[in-house]
Amino acid sequence: RHPTAPSVMNGHFAGLGENASAADFEHGVQIVDQEKNFNENLGAYLQMEGIIRAGFNYHLISVFGSQSTGKSTLLNFLFGTQFGVMSEQERRQTTKGIWMSRNKKEHASGERRMADNILVMDVEGTDGRERGEDQDFERKSALFALATSEVLIVNIWEHQVGLYQGANMGLLKTVFEVNLQLFLKNASNITRSLLFFVIRDHLGTTPVSNLKQTLIQDLQRIWTGLSKPPGLEKSKIEDYFDFAFVALPHKILQPEKFEQEVRALGTRFREGYKDPKRAGLVDEQSEPILLPEYHRRIPADGFPIYARGVWEQIDSNKDLDLPTQQELLAQFRCDEISKEVLVPFDEIIVPLEEQQAQDVAAGKASIIVKLGKTMAGARSTLMASFEEEASRYHKAVYKRKQAELETKVDGRLKTLFQGQMTAAHKNGINDFSEAVTQSVKAGQKKGSNYDFHKIVQSEKERALKRFEAEAQSSLVANTPWSDYKSQLNLYRKDLDAVSARLRKEEMRRLATRSERWVRSKLDESVGLAFNALGSGRAGSGAPADGQTKPPATGDLWDRIWTIFTDTVSYAEERFAERAQSFDASPDEVEVGLWRLRRKSWGALRGKVDDEMMEGNLLLKLRENFEDKFRYDDDGVPRIWRPTDDIEGLYTRARESTLELVPLLARFRLARTGGPPPLEAWIGEGPAEVTAADEEDLVPIGGVDEEEARTLEEEMTVLSDGKAADLSARFKKTADGVYVEAKRSAIGGMTQ
Ligand code: GDP
Ligand code: MG
Incomplete structure (x- = not known):
């Protein structure tokens, strides 16, 4: 017996005589x-x-x-x-x-x-x-x-x-x-x-x-x-x-x-x-x-x-010709049955197609839940209904029409599936990028010791798993179009591209941290070196050749250069180490290091300029002078007596301090008598440097060819005019100290 038929065939069949009523059939x-x-x-x-x-x-x-x-x-x-x-x-x-x-x-x-x-x-x-x-x-x-x-x-x-x-x-x-x-x-x-x-x-x-x-x-x-x-x-x-x-x-x-x-x-x-x-x-x-x-x-x-x-x-x-009649019949009926079985199929699938089209138009990447299950259900019902109705007809025609129907339906389902994969791709990439960013933020809150590489790897793994799960729940088993290998590859490639971008950002963050660290280190160490200027007896190291006796603190720039190179080298080491830990390429590391050196030089130059601000400098010269003038060689404050050679002491101390001005005016190494090897130290930019890498870099005289400044100019801390002005001001200050000393000598006598 024929099984209970699905409702699709009711009310319509065979395209014949739909207007007759029971009354017309009284006699058959x-x-x-x-x-x-x-x-x-x-x-x-x-x-x-x-x-x-x-x-x-x-x-x-x-x-x-x-x-x-x-x-x-x-x-x-x-x-x-x-x-x-x-x-x-x-x-x-x-x-x-x-x-x-x-x-x-x-x-x-x-x-x-x-x-x-x-x-x-x-x-x-x-x-x-x-x-x-x-x-x-x-x-x-x-x-x-x-x-x-x-x-x-x-x-x-x-x-x-x-x-x-x-x-x-x-x-x-x-x-x-x-x-x-x-x-x-x-x-x-x-x-x-x-x-x-x-x-x-x-x-x-x-x-x-x-x-x-x-x-x-x-x-x-x-x-x-x-x-x-x-x-x-x-x-x-x-x-x-x-x-x-x-x-x-x-x-x-x-x-x-x-x-x-x-x-x-x-x-x-x-x-x-x-x-x-x-x-x-x-x-x-x-x-x-x-x-x-x-x-x-x-x-x-x-x-x-x-x-x-x-x-x-x-x-x-x-x-x-009955076979021909039967073939024609089969074609006609199979076409009709195709249309009929498509009705309930469309009821399920068309809304999904419309939803997807709307989302695409609105730029949304929405996922249709249980898409695979829905599609598989609609598809198998369709094919089963078709088989049940159409398989009674001419076999070859039936097979052909079945294949046609399957192709037609699968074309639509494939479009849905691929739309779903596109949405999963878009969402997955966004989620991945967001998750990495959040983890890094959380890591930063706890201190900078998070493992960026690990974060990226585990998020990538999760993103791939999610994508595969999405694909699995969206496909229809045993259909050739349900293969998502190429989409998965594309997705993996995009994840890698996003990873590279995130790594670049992480490099930037690392660079910023390194620069900040260098800056604060220099602030402290260079500050201390400059403070030493205030002591007239400090840092009187003998020069290498031992011929000319340098002024006290004559090796100030040597020490600053050493502090600078040591600090930066240390930062470089740590930078390279960390960059490598998250898989930055050697090129990326090289560019990062080059930037770090340049930025560090900028930081040092800024610090020096700070120290060289007129007020600061004048204070330091005065301290230097007073240290020599008002304290004896043992560091004991002098009590001026009228018999003391105040003038002689004054002149020596003043001249000695004045010698500092030309020394300070130029960044010069005592051991070579010339400027530090800045160009060699910073090095020519690596070939991979991009415009973005150069964006926030201040040009350096003597290093950057396009810059009109020479290395000499880069190393000039005080202009000649400023140096002369400073000397004059200092002299006035020293004079004041001298007068005061003179007075106190006389005062001490009258007491
Ligand atoms: P049809 O033209 O072959 O369809 O014949 P109908 O069924 O219209 O009957 C023709 C006539 O034969 C009617 O008058 C019937 O009453 C009569 N008839 C029907 N059955 C029989 C039968 O078995 N024997 C005889 N002798 N007459 C019959
Ligand atoms: Mg009759």
Whole structure:
């Protein structure tokens, strides 16, 4: 039995006759009218009767015979149909064209219950007249019935049996002829049919077996007399048909017996299997007659289209090519079924597609949760529904349409998947960058000893894991488009690029820290060195050659240079060490070190300038002078007495201090007599230096070629004018001290 169908097929099918109502089908449906037009409402009828969804679970039976032989009456009794019947009074032909009705008696229960969904075709009879028009319709309707029906009931009066020249035999000749014609065209495709002879008004004097013998002989004679197409000369009637025979009593004379036997006959319309031991004839009086081998295998939902196609071929006198008809049907139906199964699919997928498109337009990278599961569900439902409906049709067409549908659907799902991957990529990169930044911030709060490399590595790992998890939950297993290797590679590359950028930022932070450290170190050490100026006796180291006696503090610049280079070297070491710890490239380290040296020089130069501010310097000179003048060699303060050589001491101390001014005015190393090797020490910038690296660097005279200043100028701490001015001011201050000393000497005496 056909499984409960999904709702997608309701309310619409096969594109035929959607406007008919039940009232139009009181007597069944006239599928072909007397003008030989096909009725577009056949589909609506099958829909109304609930057969359209039956798949292969239906049966088609036709009745043949001369006019007014009680065919319609028989069908109505057998199947509870309401085909038009000639009234006893009027005696006019009633059945025109081909009618179809559903069996209304099938619901009777019991062991010999009739098969489901029997459709009966009542075919307009002929009365043996030789009119061309009738012959044409007889042929066409016979062909149509043969192409579609499993069982052909041949209705015949008992008294006609043996009348070889009668109208019935003409009809049977036609049936055999069109069958051969059909077989020629469709040799591989044709199915057997059952010719079921119903002998009416059986008196009972002649047993059915005798009537049967007579009929078989007649059939053989007709067959022998047929001119057979080439290749089929030797074919036998049994190659194409099975036969069964039944006799019914006179309906009017023996109405009860008639009805009773018709009921018994009805039970034979059951599904059954042929006894393999017996070939050909179905002759046992209670045997089921609906055998699988008779079934035409046209799915019920395709029958209206198929029947129309077959009739159109027949009616336009074209060769009836059933395989072609079946292929056309398959194409048509598979396309329709594709559309139908796409409806519930679209209900799920279209909103996701719209959401994604909107997010993309808005520049948002939003993730659709459980995308993979949703897509897989929609996809498998779609493919299963398609298979269920479409696989009954022509196999090759079905396979092709299935592949088409799959390609179409997968194209859309792939787009969704890739959109999802793009969003995951975007989010992942942002999250990664944010997470590293936050961790660094947290690390900075705890002190600068965080492991940047470790932070980057673990965040990268997490970002990759998240991405893979996202991909896994977004894909549909076993689809070729669910491969995300290339996206993953791209993602990894981007993570690396972001890592490099973050590392650069970290380098900058490290550089800033190093510079700050150098600056504060220099502040302190250089400050101390300058403070030593205040002592007249400090730092009087002997020069290397020992010839000229340098002034006290004559090696000030040597010491500052040493402090400077030591401090910076130490900072450089630590910088390089740390930079390497987070995987900075040698080039990056080199640039960083070069910047650090330049910035450090700037810091030193700034510190020196600070120290050299006029007020500071004057104070230091005064201290220096006073130290020499007011203290003796043992550092004991002098108590001036009038006898002291105040003037001599004053002059010496003053001159000695004044010697400091030209010394301070230029950064010069005592040991070489020249400026420090600044250019060599800072070095030429590495080749990798970028504009950004140079951005905040102050040009250095004598090092930067573009700078007009010379090294000499860079090393000039006090201009000549300033130095002279300073000397003059200092002298005044010294003079004041001298006067004060003089006074105190005199004062001390008078006390
Ligand atoms: P159809 O043209 O073959 O469909 O014949 P109908 O079913 O319309 O019946 C034609 C006439 O035959 C009607 O008047 C029926 O009452 C009558 N009839 C139906 N069944 C029988 C039967 O079994 N025996 C006889 N003698 N007449 C019948
Ligand atoms: Mg009739």
